[in-house]
Amino acid sequence: MVFEDIVFAPILLPLLGAALVITAKAFLQGRPMKILEYIGAFVGLGLPWLSFALTLPAVTSGRVFQGVIGNWHASVGITYQFDGLAWLVNVLTYSVCSAAWLYSLGSGPRGPAFTSVFLILTASLSATIMTSDIFNLFVCLEVVGISSYILVASTDKPGASLASFTYLMISASAMVFFLLGVYGLYRVTGSLSYQGIAQGLKALPDGGGMTAVISLALIISSTVIRVAVMPFSGWLPDAHALAPHAVSAVLSGVLIKVPLFALSRILLIMPVGAQAGQLLGWAGALTALIGVILALSQADAKRLLAYHSVSQIGYVVCAWGIALYVGITTSKGAALMTAAFLHAFYHALFKGLLFLSVGTTVDRAGERNVYRLRGAAAILRSCGERIPVTLLTYLAGALAISAVPPFNGFISKNAISYALEGTPLYYLLFAAGIGTVASFIKLSRIYWPDRSRKEIPVPAVPVPLTSKISQGGLALLCLGGGILASRIHSLVMLLLSGTRAEYLIQWYSAGALLKTGAVIALGTGVYLLTTTGIIARVLKVIREQPGDFRGLYISFSIGTALLAGWMLLHL
Amino acid sequence: MTIMLLVLMLGLSIFMLVSRDLLFGIIALSAVSLLSALLFYLQQAPDVAITEAAVGAGVSTVVFIGIIRYTERKDRDP
């Protein structure tokens, strides 16, 4: 047993935990089954933190754990690579998954069936970011997909199964295109590992020609559909809004980000990856703006949060795409990639927090419509919360997403804007920020006192302790991210690109605070505008457009064709 | 031989897509799997042929017939 084997702990330990939980379900009953289930969950979600602590010194010193799984020859085996990026994404995954599982103990779906699939999801997310082989990426994305379809459907609420089915259909069809892309790359190079493919393409006279570019376009678009940038985001609002609350937190927090960072491993070494990054950067910025306009028009609380996920992932993809375009070795590229990861991490934390706290609220109040629900603060108090934990954690999340200091959203959004200063993308993201503030004021209305004094019959179900613990933990992490900004930023930059920032970013400078104030003021103005008659009618029309199943396929095909065309133009 | 099998598979797939009675469609799907197993054998890939025959013509058909037993046998009018 050598020290290098510890990098497999994030994959193996959840699988071992899942195997223990499945054995518990098949062989035991009642109390022993529950005890073994909790042991399995601890092995799967708690012990990997030890491996992160042990590998941190190695990855900060720039060491990359590479090799072939099973110690076979590199031309036929599966290569893996555990470096700073993998470490950071693993920390993101495990923090949100642990908090969500703790929450589900109290209020969400319970039981060994749920826990085992949840642990398998966590293991496959770790495997996705660590792999360096394109067929293994396919297998890992399949495992991620199938466990998330099951988790979305694991509730009795109406509509969840249909949302899961839609998500399944479009994802499975996209995976067929992924396989075709893998076939194309193998056809011209004869290797399946990233390094082997890159070397093979360089050795060819025309760099692989049209086949290599089209294969890469297919792989990119099949992965990007899981990331849900427009035009690929049709499946996300239904799936995230109708899933159980813990599952929504994991979906919005982790599942739409890990494929993006796994894709960056491929695009960094392939020929036309930089141009693809540019197109995706622009798509991301437009997604940020359009997503927030759609979010502003929603009536269901969780659908509003789901559309916000689309908008915020647009921020991340914008920064990530432009980072790939300018090259990660330049200082601007390193700053952008750091900002992209920081926003992804912080968004996972505060979006998870929002889903959990809003979920607790709508469960207690029995109503999800933002226009009809009022007085939730009083309802939560009558459910036995003397210290209003849920209300305070919701406020932490809402302030974080609106980029108010000293929460972490302020830091990451400013990092992105700072790095993109001077380009038209900056203004698109600024407008999206205004819309975010407006829609969160709209969502916060559910907590205001009920002026009509209508009696909503509520079952006074107390808020479980585990929900309070997980929400509180996430809120503290949000606050910590804002306070310890500089240290986290330099650590992330070191891990991602091996460089340190040339200058120290002044987070709390006068300019940044003035900008925040302007955004909040304009956001309040936009919110007041939406309560007027005309704008409210426009939003209603937007809200009531029926979704079409075929629309998902049409947007996927046309998006893929546009991406392939753009990449072929720059051949 | 290969071309004939491929044309037959294409025809059966189109029939499966347009058929209104779902049971006929499932049998067509099973026939497509069987023909592709034969195709794999002709291309000298026996392991894949065994898997395709057992899964496509066997297990998958059983699961689909179980499905239409619990739902409906005929397609609804659009």
Added chain:
Amino acid sequence: MKQKAINVLTIISLASVTLVLLPLFLENSPWPLSARNYLELHGVGDSGAINLVSAIYLGFRVFDTLGETIVLLTAVSGTIGVLTRAGAVLAEGYDTSGTPALTEQEKKVIMDDHTFTLAGEKRRSHALRTHLLEVVTGVLGPVVLLFGFYLMLYGHLSPGGGFQGGVVTASGIIFLALGNRIGAKNPLIRASVLDRIEAAAFLLLILASLSGILMGRGFFGNPLQDVTAIPAGYIILLNGIIGLKVGAGIGFLCIAMVGREIS
């Protein structure tokens, strides 16, 4: 109007996808030989299996096999979970906004015909049942099971392997379930037994993957590589475990879909 727009867009998207995929299939450069040559020269020696396909998916790329096994496991358990829940929800006739609640008559129809029950509960049958099914499948069942085990255990020498053997074993289990004479107690078609086989096999698979680490060969390394003269022993073990797991899982799914006792 909207329908026409969607039809036009559908045709455009199909055409664009075809255009994108066409150069992929028209590629005519020579096939790359690096991986193929390596396998021809070293495949048998490195892994100990004469069947190179087994050597690939249980030796060189065994991590992918683990992933696919997990996909199967999750799919089966998830399907059973979703179906049982959907059956219970349908039976209660919950009232979504807009659809009227079900009448008593409709509820009874759903309970009798559409409710999903796991193996072990009697269901009414609508069709005539002859003895042909019992005779043919009941007698053939054990033969197919035997063939499945043969495929599993000889996978490294002749075409076959864990997945193939497992699926054929599952077909054998379906035969046994269909041909089951009333009153005969066959433990192989009880849901609890199949559940336990699947769970134990999955645990053994994860422990087998860890054994490589303990023997110093890395994750999923062959622990018998340097120790014994038969490195293929590891492949036989993995074949057996995967075959049991796949067979039990798929058998469980099919029995649950078909329903065991059709009296």
